Amino acid sequence: MTRRISYEGVVAVLPTTIPYTRYSIQTAQWWIGSALRELAKSAGLQPREIDGLCVSSFTLGADTAVGLTQHLGLSPRWLDHIPMGGACGIVALRRAARAVQAGDADIVACLAGDTNGPDSFRSLVSGFSRFAADATYPYGAAGPNGSFALLTDAYMRSYGATREDFGRICVAQRANALRNPQALMKRPLTLEDYMAARMISDPVALFDCVMPCAGADAFLVMREEAARAMGLRGVRILSTIERHNGFPDDPVQLRGGWAMDVPDLYAMAGLTPGTIDVVETYDDYPVIVMMQFEDLGFCGKGEGPDFVRSHDLTIGGDFPHNTGGGQLSVGQAGAAGGYLGLVEAMRQLTNTAGGTQVAGARTALVSGFGMINYDRGLCSSAAILAAA
Amino acid sequence: MTAPLPPREPSDPLAPMRAALAPQHARSRAAVGLAAMAARGRFALQVCAECAAVQYPPRDLCHRCLAADLPWRDIQDGGTVLAATTTRISGDPYFRQHTPWRSGLVQLDAGPTCVAHLHRDVGTGARARMRLHLDKSGQGVMLALPAKDTPNMDADPQLREFTADPRGRRILVTDGRSAFGRAIAQSMLDAGAGGVFTGIAEQWKPFTPPPGAVIDLDLTDTGSVHRMSAEFGGRIDIVIDTTLHIRPGGLLERGTTIDAREEMERVYFGPLRLAQCLGPALRARAGDGTHAACAWVSLISIAGLVPQDGYRLNAAAHAAAVSLTHTLRAELRPLKILAALVGPLDDAWHQHVPPPKVTPASLAAAVLRGLKSGLEDITVGDIAQDVMDRWTDHPAITLRHTA
Structure with a gap:
């Protein structure tokens, strides 16, 4: 290259x-x-x-x-x-x-x-893309809940993830969100609450879904x-990557396009995953967060479940992640969901994050994921930022 | 394991009827090809003429080599279920009526991964037999069936949304005077129909008593159609128009338009009258529970597609009947509109025609198979199939070849 x-x-x-x-x-x-x-x-x-x-x-x-x-x-x-x-x-x-x-x-x-x-949401989903209208929406009209339910099911079966593993991500983000006055979700969430929530599209349950806003x-x-x-x-931009329709021959999406470009991401920044202070992933569903931990090099493929079991993802934890609460707890304002992690990382690196501030944050990794055109998300992106 | 189909529940006169809804109908032009294949019971996808890559979802250009020539070809129907979900919350009114609804990702043996409806007896990791079916909107959709038949598999509630199984349903056979009408009435009873109403016009003329309950019905008489619809309209789930009025004669044999008018009256205006009168009630009941109204069957001479030697003037009425089926499809969804194009009949009006000819039993079997498989376009008999194959290959050549 x-x-x-x-x-x-x-x-x-x-x-x-x-x-x-x-x-x-x-x-x-x-x-x-x-x-x-x-x-x-x-x-x-x-x-x-x-x-x-x-x-x-x-x-x-x-x-x-x-x-x-x-x-x-x-x-x-x-x-x-x-x-x-x-x-x-x-x-x-x-x-x-x-x-x-x-x-x-x-x-x-x-x-x-x-x-x-x-x-708005139903009308957006019903005509989201040509392939979605031709080959996804007519199969239950579950929208992204249905698509991510299938990806979550495939991921759980491939790598042994459990609902509790996804719950850990959601629970930590809610704890973070409680320190962010802008978050729409105001109530604490326990792992018991998460596990007891009603199923929306198995195995995706209520607290796995973002709330459109x-x-x-x-x-x-x-x-x-x-x-x-x-x-x-x-904030300075140390490196960025972008990929569309990565790994098109994978029969089901168990990895995102980040995995194609991640060596370039760290090489350009001159950093390694261990030197990142704050991580803001795209979290429309927790399974995608887990894939980002893997595909962005924080753990190996299939090690996502172990990673969330052995790390504290809250603001004060050893792996501060989605420090503002992420879309899962702040809400998903359409395309603004693709900006949420980025503006939060900018606040972290300029020490203006208020209640969600991670002490001494100097570097941040932000990643994005978008567009379930048919059976998988086609767009992936990531950036490493540093305090100026 | 699928539970046997429960008997029809008596309707609650105080409860509003479940609305006749359908899933979203909008598709790209390429994806409508799935409906054309499903209507014929084919499991076919676009296959690139240059590099043989199988395409799904349907495309305008090959995803491997960008060639534009993507003919629909029958492909292997095996697949493996990679993931499954049960949707409990949907934003769509039709699916809200039908949740929980199962769907999955299936990797076809032919290559692509499909989002598909899942029969209840198919789970993640299982092998599946894939089918293309018409959904209630009339569009083609993927369905994964268990690799081997399972007990009561036809009773799967999702599969029943795609089929028009007569079991438990009440059938109107419009004309029981012919051996063909009688055979169809009997086959419906044999298939477990909840009742068969068999029409006989002008009952003062002698007739062989047909199977089912004989009712007075003359499709050429507006009053008769109104009376029948008023009395039985709320109880009919499947209409089978067995008029099938095929008569010989060309320009040189017929000196007047009298016979042509009569044919038009029976073959086109008759079912049109019935559709105008009974159609609204039938359509309104198309979401009404496990035994909802579900299908309209038109039996039409293959001459409606390509005029047949010796029967040329009769063909116009059947062409009109073919046209009517397109109107019914456009306006009577979510009902299924099964057009059965029939070859020469084994009856007194085809004495000069050599075999193969369609017998009452073979016609009845084809209609039953079509309903149970949820088809909309079938041919009955070798001649009809041959004409259809030629016409599919090249309509203009076929029309001139028989002229």
Whole structure:
């Protein structure tokens, strides 16, 4: 592989969240626009000074990032729209960083947001993709719960994971979420509660599922010296990876695309898994978290169950993971779910995480996963970040 | 192990009827190929003409070599269940009626992995026989059956959503005057039907008593169809139109349009009248419990597809009847619309036609098989199959070859 150029000189700043709500009568345009307004205000910029825009959303209707430029009154010279669900945050970050590095844009606003009404989720799932409409939705219309139930079943049978193992992930994240005032889930969760929950699509039970909600997350990408001049604390990007439709010949997804690129991820960062202080994985279902622990090198393939049995995943534990509570406890605001771990990691590395702060966090690994196009998630991404 | 099918429960007059719902119907054009295969009982997928890669889900270009020529070919029907789930909570109204619902990932011996409906007797790790079936929306879906037959396997509630088994159901046979109508009525009773109503028009004319309860029904008489529908409409689960009016004659033998009008009246307007009158009630009851209304069977001469020598003028009425089945499919879902295209009959109207010909017993057996397998497009007899094969191969050549 060609040696990759570093992301030196570029930082991500101002992790921004518009507080999530279970349902909203506002539109995705409103949520994304509100995040942009918040970013501009915090940076002390006029919106028109933002010359790069990157958007991810499922509920913009007929609009794309193009329509948003007019709706929000921007005239960017660099524009991107990333329809990659849970992988979108890291992909936005790496594309924006290259645009800034190359001088194609000076300040890129990366935004993800979705609204959520009582029927939004069903309507999204019923027409999610051509293959999903042709070959997944007609088989029980269980949406992602059904797809991940099958992946969880296959994983449990292949590697001996138990429901308790997945429960440990969910319980630790809830403990973290209780220290995050933005989390929609406010009640403590015990392993007994987890095990006693009703089945949704066996073996996926209630607390394995994220709750769809409305919300938006955002950040800015700019040159390090520009950030310094504006008095903004940023995080550096040590390395990133992205892969789509990895391992297409695997009959069932027991590993994600990360496994194809993980040597590159650590080599580019000059780090090893053991030197990472905080890990933020994509957690739409706990089985995917366990796969990320394996595929991102924190343990070997099939060792995920042992890993969660022998590590404390809470903020004060030996493996601080999804420190804000993750989507499982904060809520899944559509495409913003692909930003949640990233903005939390940025807060950790700028020491602005408040109640969820991991003491002395200097490095973080964030990973993304998205788009059950048919039987598996197609997009995987990861980034290693460091305090500036 | 599947429990035997329980008897029909008496309906509760105070409870609202379970609505006639269907799963989502929207598909890509390529995926509608699954329905075309399922309707014929074929287990066929797109196979790349250049590199032989089997495609699933259906595609527009080969996922291995990007070739665009992807003909549908019968493939091995074996598979292995890689994972299974039981969905208890669904966002879709149809599946909410039917939860718990089982589905799984099946790796086909032919290559691809399919999301499939799972028969209750198939679990993770098991070998499975794969079938393409039409679901209640009329689209083709994958179903994994146990590798070997299991006791009462036809009673699986999910399988019954894809089939139209007459067991326990009440059948209307529209015309019991012919040996074909009588054989079908008898075969339904033999298959465990909960009742058979057999229509006889103009009962003052002598007739051989047919099996089932004889009712007064003349599809050419609007009043008769209305009276029958009012009296029996709420109790009919399967309609089998046995009119099958096939008469010889071409341009040179017939000097007037009188016979052609009569054929149109019997073969097209008759079932149309019945569909307009009984169709709404039948469709409304298509979600009504374990023995819901489920099917409409049209018996049509293969001449409806390709006119047959000696019977040319009769073909137009049957072509109209074929067209009607497409309308019924579009408007009477979730009912299954079985079109049985029949070759020359072994009756007095085909005395000059050499064999092979379709006997009453073989027609009855084909209809029963079609219903139990949930098919929508069948041919009956070697001649009909031969015509269908030729027509499938090349419609224009087939039409000119017989002209």
